[in-house]
Each structure stands twice: as C-alpha cells, then as structure tokens.
Amino acid sequence: MKKFLFIMIAMLLLVGCSAKDKTEEDQQDESVMKDTDGSSGVFPLTGKSTDGEKKRRAVAVMINNHPQARPQSGLSEADIVYELLAEGDITRLLAVFQSETPDQIGPIRSARDYYIELAKGLDCLYVCHGNSPEAKTMLDKGYVDNLNGLYYDGTLFQRTTDRKAPHNSYTSFENIEKGAKEKGYELTGAPEPFAFLTEEEAKGLQGDAALNIDVVYGDATSNVHYEYEKAEEKYTRYSNGEQTVEYQSKKPVLLDNIFIIEAAHQVVDDKGRRKIDLKSGGKGYLLQKGKINEVEWVNKDDRIIPVINGKEVGLVTGKTWVNVIPNQPGIDKNVSFDAQEN
Incomplete structure (x- = not known):
C-alpha cells in the first residue's frame, strides 16, 4: 500500500511539473508570437514601449x-x-x-x-x-x-x-x-532597432554639463541653438533665434538625443551642390540628459552610429536630432556648449 501511495505521489508531481513547464513554454511562445506580429515591444527608432503596431515601414x-x-x-x-x-x-x-x-x-x-x-x-x-x-x-x-x-x-x-x-x-x-x-511599395518592415539605454543607465549618465549648445553652419539663418529643459529632461531647438515649433499648433519640438558629427563636405558644381562623406566616420558629440560626451561616429550598415572605443553608445529613449557639420574648420570650432542656464 505504501509503495502504491509513493508511486501515485510521484506521478502527480511529474504531471504537475510537466504542466508548469508547458505553461511557461506556452507563455514564452505566446510572448514571442505577440512580439513577432508587431502587437507589443518597442519602436525601433525611439526605444519607446508600444502595445500597438511597431512593424510599420519608416x-x-x-x-x-x-x-x-x-x-x-x-x-x-x-x-x-x-x-x-x-x-x-x-x-x-x-x-x-x-x-x-x-x-x-x-x-x-x-x-x-x-x-x-x-x-x-x-x-x-x-x-x-x-x-x-x-x-x-x-x-x-x-x-x-x-x-x-x-x-x-x-x-x-x-x-x-x-x-x-x-x-x-x-x-x-x-x-x-x-x-x-x-506603386506597389511595402508598407511594413520596420528598420533594425538602435541601441537604447535602460532607464537606470539613463539616470546614471556621466559627462560634462551642457545646458546651452550652439551649432554653427555659417549663415546665421541656419545656425542652431539647443536649450536643456530640466523639468522636461529634454532639449528645445532654435533656428536663428526662433524656437522650432509646429506651424499650426505651435507645439515645440522636444528632443532626447542631440548627435552632432563632422564629415567631409565638397562643393561639386556651380550651383553650390555638395558631396558629403557619410561613410568614413569621424568626431562627434552626443548630448543626453543635460550632459555632453565626445564620441566617434561610424557608418554601420549604412547607418550613422555613435561609438566610444569601438562600442556602440546607447541612445536615451525618445526623439533624436542629428546635425552633420563640415569638418573644416572642425567640430571644435563649429560647436560650443555652456553649463550655465540662460
């Protein structure tokens, strides 16, 4: 009788473990399927979580x-x-x-x-x-x-x-x-995601304070100014002293990453058209959470990526603005930043 009871208990434990394993496996499969069909996960270019469609083509x-x-x-x-x-x-x-x-x-x-x-x-x-x-x-x-x-x-x-x-x-x-x-173009097929920082990593960002940043393109009408809004933890943008906002609603453009890179520019015709080298890599600055860090940029699979010591640097989740400036006279001459608030 004792032997029979022992066998029955063992069988019940085996069934219970199998059911548990199956449940976990099913949940994992369901999670994978849900992510694959675009109904959960993160947007690839912002890193923001979504329960909706993330497979839309950019x-x-x-x-x-x-x-x-x-x-x-x-x-x-x-x-x-x-x-x-x-x-x-x-x-x-x-x-x-x-x-x-x-x-x-x-x-x-x-x-x-x-x-x-x-x-x-x-x-x-x-x-x-x-x-x-x-x-x-x-x-x-x-x-x-x-x-x-x-x-x-x-x-x-x-x-x-x-x-x-x-x-x-x-x-x-x-x-x-x-x-x-x-025209028969596909409307699905999201780009490969960029690397993003976790919330904890974003909170622990190191770097020099940079609350006001100026990017010089030559003509004052195209020169850019950024200001860090501490309450929003985002940057606002200005062109020639005018804030960048939506035409109708006046909603400001708010940014989480400012990525400034230098690249070789060459005027190629009498109209002033240019060739810009987006392949060779070079110097750059990455601004996040009111901090600035000097980085390098590389072209990885035809995408502009920030790196430090050859390792891709994560972006803060949210919106990104990339300023490409000529490497003459050089990035240090075309970019200035201030740790003081206006």
Whole structure:
C-alpha cells in the first residue's frame, strides 16, 4: 500500500511539473508570437514601449528649412531628424517617421544624394519634391522606393496659399500610404532597432554639463541653438533665434538625443551642390540628459552610429536630432556648449 501511495505521489508531481513547464513554454511562445506580429515591444527608432503596431515601414521626408519655410509641420512627430547643408549655408532636414504618422508634413523640398543614402540605411520609403541630377539618377534606378512631388503636384502633394513656391508643398501620411500602394511599395518592415539605454543607465549618465549648445553652419539663418529643459529632461531647438515649433499648433519640438558629427563636405558644381562623406566616420558629440560626451561616429550598415572605443553608445529613449557639420574648420570650432542656464 505504501509503495502504491509513493508511486501515485510521484506521478502527480511529474504531471504537475510537466504542466508548469508547458505553461511557461506556452507563455514564452505566446510572448514571442505577440512580439513577432508587431502587437507589443518597442519602436525601433525611439526605444519607446508600444502595445500597438511597431512593424510599420519608416518613411523619410525631405523637409525645407529655408527661413520662409519655418515653422514646419510634422517635425515634432519625427523619430529622427537629420540636418545637413544643401546649397550655400542653408540646411535641409530629413525627417524619419515610424512611431507616429502626422496628418500634415512639410514644406517638402528636393532630393540630394546623401539624404537618399541616409533613407536607404533605414530602408525608408523616401519622399521629396524635386531632385538634383545625381539624386534623379539614383531615384530613376530604384536605389530607394520613393514618391516625388514632381509627378504628384496637386494630387498627393498639395500647395498651400499662405506661402510661395518652393516653400509651400505639403503631403500627409494618408497620401504617402496611398502613393505607396499605387506603386506597389511595402508598407511594413520596420528598420533594425538602435541601441537604447535602460532607464537606470539613463539616470546614471556621466559627462560634462551642457545646458546651452550652439551649432554653427555659417549663415546665421541656419545656425542652431539647443536649450536643456530640466523639468522636461529634454532639449528645445532654435533656428536663428526662433524656437522650432509646429506651424499650426505651435507645439515645440522636444528632443532626447542631440548627435552632432563632422564629415567631409565638397562643393561639386556651380550651383553650390555638395558631396558629403557619410561613410568614413569621424568626431562627434552626443548630448543626453543635460550632459555632453565626445564620441566617434561610424557608418554601420549604412547607418550613422555613435561609438566610444569601438562600442556602440546607447541612445536615451525618445526623439533624436542629428546635425552633420563640415569638418573644416572642425567640430571644435563649429560647436560650443555652456553649463550655465540662460
């Protein structure tokens, strides 16, 4: 009888353990399946948690940054914005959207080859209005899926009456998706995620205090100023002394990472168009949580990544702005920072 009871207890324990193991396995499988179909996890370009769709394909839009195009629409909803010189000393912006889909985006300007390279690195659908000869060659060859306002002016791209061309071309996410479907482009396939700091790592960030930062592009109209807002733990941005806000709502653009890098620039024609070397790497600064650290940047799989001693540096979860400046006269001459509040 005792032997029978011992056998029965052993069998019950075995069944219980098996059920427990199966439950844990099933839960793990369910978790993996939930993450795979995009219904949980984090957005790859912000590191922010989401219970919704995270598998959306990223869209990169050429944004006009001429003084007559400010304030712009949609920048506060961009995950990453890349700012580089176009012709002269005026910058243009490549706004990358993946976690948010604004109703209005613009004003939209024409393509340049180095912006297309940045969009390609994140496997973006690229949106522009016009192009340089070099950019046209890349777009015509299908280097990147694209929608060009030259062919959709008045349909997918709308002209507003409150500004004059070329500072008045706008589109919406609804129209971008419509155009993508017409051309047979995929609308899913999120980019590979960047490395992000944990909440604890972000709280423990080290570095020199940097509450006010100036980035010089040459012309005062394109020079950038950042201020750290301690209450928000984010940076606000200014162009030529004017805060960067949404055109209609006046909502400010708030940033969690400012990544400033230097790269070789070369003027290549009489229009002042440039080649910008985004392959070779170089010096940079990374600003997070009111601190600044000197870093290097590398091109890893066509993406611009901050590194220290060859190791990728994590971003703070949230929005990122990347300023690319000429390596002449050098980053130390074009960037200044102050530990004092205004």
